[in-house]
Amino acid sequence: MSELLLFKDIDEPGLASREVYERRGGYESLKRALRMPREEVLQNLLDSGLRGRGGAGFAMGKKASFLPKGTMDKYLVCNADESEPGTFKDRELMQKSPHMLVEGMIIAAYAADANRSFIYIRGEYQQQAEILERAIEEARSAGYLGERILGSDHSLSLVLHRGAGAYICGEETGLLDSLEGKRGNPRLKPPFPANQGLYQGPTLINNVETLATVPHIIRLGGQEYAKLGTETSTGTKLVSVSGNVQRPGNYEIELGIPAREIIFGLAGGPERGRDVKFWFPGGSSSPVLTPAELDLPYDFDSMAKAGSMLGSGAIIVVDDSQSVVDVALTLAKFYRHESCGKCTPCREGTNWTVKMLQRVESGEATPMDLDIIASVQEQIMGNCLCVLGDAMAMPVASMVSKFRDEFEAHIETRRAQLGLGEPTEPTPLEAVGVGS
Amino acid sequence: MSVARYDHGSRIPGWDDAVDLSKDPASIPDPALTPVPAELRQQIEAAMARYPDFRSAAIPALHAAQELHGWCSPEAIEQVACVMRLTPAYLTAVVGFYDMFESKPVGRNTVYVCTNISCSLRGARELHAAVQQAAGDDPDFNVRAFECLGACDIAPMASVNGAYVGPLELSDAERIVEQLRAGEDVLPEKQLLRRKVADPRASTDAPALFDDEDRA
Numbered sequence: 001m002s003e004l005l006l007f008k009d010i011d012e013p014g015l016a017s018r019e020v021y022e023r024r025g026g027y028e029s030l031k032r033a034l035r036m037p038r039e040e041v042l043q044n045l046l047d048s049g050l051r052g053r054g055g056a057g058f059a060m061g062k063k064a065s066f067l068p069k070g071t072m073d074k075y076l077v078c079n080a081d082e083s084e085p086g087t088f089k090d091r092e093l094m095q096k097s098p099h100m101l102v103e104g105m106i107i108a109a110y111a112a113d114a115n116r117s118f119i120y121i122r123g124e125y126q127q128q129a130e131i132l133e134r135a136i137e138e139a140r141s142a143g144y145l146g147e148r149i150l151g152s153d154h155s156l157s158l159v160l161h162r163g164a165g166a167y168i169c170g171e172e173t174g175l176l177d178s179l180e181g182k183r184g185n186p187r188l189k190p191p192f193p194a195n196q197g198l199y200q201g202p203t204l205i206n207n208v209e210t211l212a213t214v215p216h217i218i219r220l221g222g223q224e225y226a227k228l229g230t231e232t233s234t235g236t237k238l239v240s241v242s243g244n245v246q247r248p249g250n251y252e253i254e255l256g257i258p259a260r261e262i263i264f265g266l267a268g269g270p271e272r273g274r275d276v277k278f279w280f281p282g283g284s285s286s287p288v289l290t291p292a293e294l295d296l297p298y299d300f301d302s303m304a305k306a307g308s309m310l311g312s313g314a315i316i317v318v319d320d321s322q323s324v325v326d327v328a329l330t331l332a333k334f335y336r337h338e339s340c341g342k343c344t345p346c347r348e349g350t351n352w353t354v355k356m357l358q359r360v361e362s363g364e365a366t367p368m369d370l371d372i373i374a375s376v377q378e379q380i381m382g383n384c385l386c387v388l389g390d391a392m393a394m395p396v397a398s399m400v401s402k403f404r405d406e407f408e409a410h411i412e413t414r415r416a417q418l419g420l421g422e423p424t425e426p427t428p429l430e431a432v433g434v435g436s
Numbered sequence: 437m438s439v440a441r442y443d444h445g446s447r448i449p450g451w452d453d454a455v456d457l458s459k460d461p462a463s464i465p466d467p468a469l470t471p472v473p474a475e476l477r478q479q480i481e482a483a484m485a486r487y488p489d490f491r492s493a494a495i496p497a498l499h500a501a502q503e504l505h506g507w508c509s510p511e512a513i514e515q516v517a518c519v520m521r522l523t524p525a526y527l528t529a530v531v532g533f534y535d536m537f538e539s540k541p542v543g544r545n546t547v548y549v550c551t552n553i554s555c556s557l558r559g560a561r562e563l564h565a566a567v568q569q570a571a572g573d574d575p576d577f578n579v580r581a582f583e584c585l586g587a588c589d590i591a592p593m594a595s596v597n598g599a600y601v602g603p604l605e606l607s608d609a610e611r612i613v614e615q616l617r618a619g620e621d622v623l624p625e626k627q628l629l630r631r632k633v634a635d636p637r638a639s640t641d642a643p644a645l646f647d648d649e650d651r652a
């Protein structure tokens with residue numbers, strides 16, 4: 001296994017303070033970066049091949065290069081909303097090494113020529129917000145933030161902004177509206193934030209882990225960093241493993257190692273006597289994979305090729321003692337709750353899906369309802385301003401198609417238990433609960 | 437409806453503004469008739485000064501008002517509206533969007549029990565029921581089932597007045613309630629902030645990242 005970058009010294013007592021962070025080499029990358037021209041810093045980010053760690057996996061250097069040149073206010077926004085079920089890596093970083101994020105932000109802002117920055121942290125992370133606030137204050141008093149940082153021509157302000165509980169505010173344009181003091185409804189794209197983002201100005205938005213990796217890229221050099229991982233998934237990645245494993249938690253891995261090594265080698269696999277039934281490779285929004293896919297390399301492209309995605313790097317393991325119907329219903333309820341309601345397919349589709357899964361759960365459904373569930377998922381995908389609806393549709397569709405037998409068996413067992421007798425085929429409209 | 441556009445095709449900002457937020461002066465509370473506690477006013481004004489656009493302070497201001505009033509009561513919203521010069525209707529819409537804002541009176545002790553996927557794979561629903569039962573109808577408690585709180589490594593878990601604790605057993609439900617009633621630190625040995633990273637290699641004592649001659 002490769003050396004640790006993000007997790008090196010992470011449990012060092014006091015690492016959250018500037019003093020200990022600097023003793024461990026902290027802010028050296030910032031000094032190095034500020035001695036380079038902006039273009040060279042940006043080139044390092046491009047060379048590194050670093051892909052966004054927030055979900056979509058877009059190349060970070062490329063996104064930074066999209067910001068227009070000019071003297072207008074430009075913004076860097078750190079996405080610390082971390083609400084994707086199963087994901088808890090940003091929390092660990094912010095709580096234990098807040099200065100790493102602050103340092104990464106200052107360097108990224110320099111590369112993108114941004115002069116104002118914000119961290120949008122989910123409201124529930126109260127303790128982490130306090131730790132970050134202290135770190136920002138320390139960085140400010142050391143001259144790392146403010147006007148003409150360390151005598152360079154780079155100036156940057158940094159404001160920590162607490163949200164108040166809404167998954168959709170992790171979606172980048174929903175986040176921007178929320179940061180502007182509104183309800184967090186996503187915006188129509190284009191224009192993309194790089195052109196018209198926060199306060200209508202050019203805005204670079206990146207995830208916490210993406211930005212915290214930046215100091216390491218400067219320290220190693222972009223090309224050296226790119227040697228880690230695979231050709232198209234460079235570097236190391238924090239993986240949050242949870243669910244039915246013996247050692248749930250965050251692990252730093254080199255991208256491209258077999259998923260089995262993460263789930264079994266690091267996280268210990270399911271309890272003795274239990275087997276993996278299925279697993280989400282990238283948060284609850286990713287289509288589920290089966291044990292047959294455990295030996296795939298864990299990287300962006302391999303997960304995509306398997307019909308799923310690496311997403312935020314959150315692996316949720318479900319063992320064979322669990323009911324797939326129950327997991328699907330829990331998941332659908334979450335997305336129904338979090339849909340902002342702006343687009344009809346998502347607002348209505350998540351609601352119908354929950355209702356239909358409840359019918360499956362209670363035994364009132366027929367196998368035909370499973371087809372309707374699958375078709376509703378198709379109606380949602382690709383039809384909304386953002387992909388929150390897709391984020392339910394993809395995993396639900398994958399569960400229904402991969403575990404159809406179990407869904408059917410569940411319906412039958414429930415019917416028998418309740419003494420409901422043979423199902424009468426409902427008309428499609430009844431099946432989806434119209435009018436109820 | 438025709439939408440004004442730039443040459444490059446993007447809509448000109450403002451096309452989708454639902455309302456003119458500062459239009460109707462009558463509905464913005466009159467400062468002379470709206471007493472605002474000095475400390476709250478100061479918190480809101482400090483928040484407004486942090487942003488290029490003062491409206492960004494809506495959420496921080498509502499957090500502060502909820503902290504003071506216990507919930508986003510009409511009075512609390514009125515005070516925020518008065519200081520921020522926004523309509524109460526606008527702020528009410530913001531309150532309604534976010535889960536942490538309470539639009540009904542609630543108990544002072546807030547317990548969010550996560551019932552999302554990773555926690556429910558480890559018994560979160562039973563835990564939620566147990567905490568609800570332990571709190572009973574005590575008006576001092578606000579026990580809620582919550583979406584993933586970003587701590588699935590300590591599943592099943594809860595956020596107790598903002599402090600994360602887990603992994604919890606059913607028997608912890610009683611202790612949480614008792615300790616809150618007694619004003620004690622809740623489950624000190626189960627607090628997230630005291631936990632080490634799971635990755636075993638993260639705890640080894642390794643040399644510093646930069647060699648000394650590398651430092652500027």
Ligand SMILES: Cc1cc2nc3c(=O)[nH]c(=O)nc-3n(C[C@H](O)[C@H](O)[C@H](O)COP(=O)(O)O)c2cc1C
Nearest residue numbers: 052053054055079081082083170171172206207210
């Ligand atoms: C519904 C939804 C929720 C999202 N939640 C988060 C989140 O909590 N944190 C995050 O970093 N990105 C989240 N994203 C992805 C962001 O939109 C965006 O792609 C990301 O912040 C970009 O940063 P990156 O390129 O560094 O990954 C979410 C996207 C969607 C559609």
Ligand code: FES
Nearest residue numbers: 550555584587588
């Ligand atoms: S599922 Fe409970 S904290 Fe994530």
